[in-house]
Amino acid sequence: MTLSCAYSHFIALRCQDSITYAGLRGSLVDxxxxxxKRQRGVAAKMFSVLAEASIxxxxxxxxxxxxxVAIVIDGEQCDAAIKAVHDxxxxxx
Numbered sequence: 001m002t003l004s005c006a007y008s009h010f011i012a013l014r015c016q017d018s019i020t021y022a023g024l025r026g027s028l029v030d031x032x033x034x035x036x037k038r039q040r041g042v043a044a045k046m047f048s049v050l051a052e053a054s055i056x057x058x059x060x061x062x063x064x065x066x067x068x069v070a071i072v073i074d075g076e077q078c079d080a081a082i083k084a085v086h087d088x089x090x091x092x093x
Contacts, residue, residue: 016029026072026074030069030071031069031070033067046085048088050071050081052084053081
């Protein structure tokens, strides 16, 4: 099954629990998408969806390829973040 959204075609959406990065402890959520580099608003929509779900972003990173956006959140909100992004941005093809 391919997951896609109005902004881009997602290749992967995952959450890695219990990380420590730059002194922050939490979970790393990353979204990798084809077309993210060429489309405006993908990260903004992701951040808005997470804010609506009351998920605070501790840190935001973007890969050099501009195909991945990663965030660090509270470790206990990993499942909620994945669900919020999935429900807020994607639909099954």
